[in-house]
Amino acid sequence: MVTVVNLTKEKADKAVCRPTIYGNPFVLSPSGPYGFRVLTREDAILRFAEYFYSESRRDLRQRALLEIPDGSTIGCHCDPLPCHAHIIAGYLNWKRNYKWEGPKAVTKIYA
Numbered sequence: 001m002v003t004v005v006n007l008t009k010e011k012a013d014k015a016v017c018r019p020t021i022y023g024n025p026f027v028l029s030p031s032g033p034y035g036f037r038v039l040t041r042e043d044a045i046l047r048f049a050e051y052f053y054s055e056s057r058r059d060l061r062q063r064a065l066l067e068i069p070d071g072s073t074i075g076c077h078c079d080p081l082p083c084h085a086h087i088i089a090g091y092l093n094w095k096r097n098y099k100w101e102g103p104k105a106v107t108k109i110y111a
């Protein structure tokens with residue numbers, strides 16, 4: 001199972017924050033060159049999910065399956081707040097037939 005860690009607190013096997021190719025192009029902050037501004041964290045995550053699961057990102061999903069092996073950690077700076085890294089982990093774990101268990105924070109927001 002792939003799990004999400006906070007890069008500020010620990011090392012990850014793979015960073016998925018901006019500016020990596022796995023970074024979320026939808027940003028809360030008005031500063032920075034990386035993407036499209038949205039107003040809420042929930043919106044940034046939902047838009048990332050649409051983007052990540054879209055037909056045009058098939059290559060990115062394929063690459064994630066190859067580059068992020070089962071049992072590894074991926075890191076962003078948000079955890080334990082929900083973020084796009086949980087979408088990526090959820091995808092990989094779903095493809096590898098793990099049951100979706102949460103993070104609790106995401107479950108709470110979208111319940």
Ligand SMILES: [Zn+2]
Nearest residue numbers: 076077078083
């Ligand atoms: Zn994040």
